[in-house]
Amino acid sequence: MSKEKRLKKIAEALAEMAAGRFYYHIEKSSKKDNIDALISGINMMAEEISEALLHEGYVNSNETIKHIVLMNFEIDLNGKVKAINQQACDILSYTCEEIVGESFECFLNEKSVPKWKRHWNKLKDRKMKDTSLDLTFRTKHGLLVPSACYINRLGGKAGGMESLIVTVVKHSKKQVELEEYLMEKEKNGRENSKREKPVLSSMVNKQKVILTSSDIAKIRQVRNYFIENLERDFPPIEKLAREFGTNTFKIKYGFKELYGVSVFHFIRNERLRKAKMLVEGSNITFKRITQLCGFKSVPSFSTTFKNEFGYTPKQLRRKFTSENS
């Protein structure tokens, strides 16, 4: 591919990103030159921004993340697209007529085609029911859309396969809530305008306290301090807040907003995460792991570990060693 064409693809992907669509990727050549490096950087940046948008800047695990369907394909017994939703056409930059009747694999990139074929044969031969796999779609303009696909086999009367549904789902919460809110508003109509007030007021009540970028930077510093010093006994939050130039409320609230858990649970999770890595991947004694991860004693470490992972450290190490030897 010529340099001009490669640069054109970069421009197209950047235009899509400017419009808020971060699920496109640019295909690299085999040259591994500066343009490929730039493409890698843009693709990685799109992944990072896409995830940041998912969490609206923060992770908030208090709310369940809902899903919206992004692309939906119905595929017939010959592997051809029978029907497709409009959003899929928009994302792939084709018209519905251009896609329907064509082989599904025409819309995948080279690496995904053999993967799809393998699964397709298994599904046809009834060796597999529903499954999921990572496939990469290619748009009309040559941009890539890496996607986790959920594949469901639709059965007929005799138990044979009638067609397949391929669904690509992206995570969402805000959009769904907004759609529900708008639908509700429409349903209630003008005459029920009084009933809208509680809906609106409850939305206002749920508004977040705004953390400034300097607050977020301080909360991240506190997080890094915890991660880098897991072996220590941490001072009370009041003292930490003073040391980092913030206050107790912001640390507590900020941890919930940024990391989805309380400070106590964050530290506990990080200690357990590190301990699990050391239990599985090393032959360090459990006494030493207890110290390295900041647990009070070996028995309390062992109990907490078992409550979290279902195995004592000894059991897990034995299991891991036998599985990997």
Added chain:
Amino acid sequence: MDSIENNYALYTLDGGILYIRYHADIVIKYEGAVKIVADRLRFQQGICYPALCDITGVEEVDKPARDYLASEGSILLKAVAFIVGNPMSNIISYFYLKTTKPSIPTKAFQDVEEAKLFLEKYI
């Protein structure tokens, strides 16, 4: 000189430094990242080392692998020196350093001797 090898890299211990040299044209996905860290930990046998990590062969690290390496990649390491040389390894190391803020001293070098000099402080 001890060494082990998997599908991704060659791990060698020499003079108190752990050398990790990735093979050519490596694409790291989540499963690969887990294997890379697990094999390293087994090879280290619980001892903490500074590591010289030659990533010139790495072509791509996907998002789940980047996330895994950001949280687990530096466990039992005192410091990391990346060896970069081509545009791809440059952008990968640059991205890693910018987005993950490693908890141990981590720097990228073009020159192996300079990288060793940086790591010697941590032996």
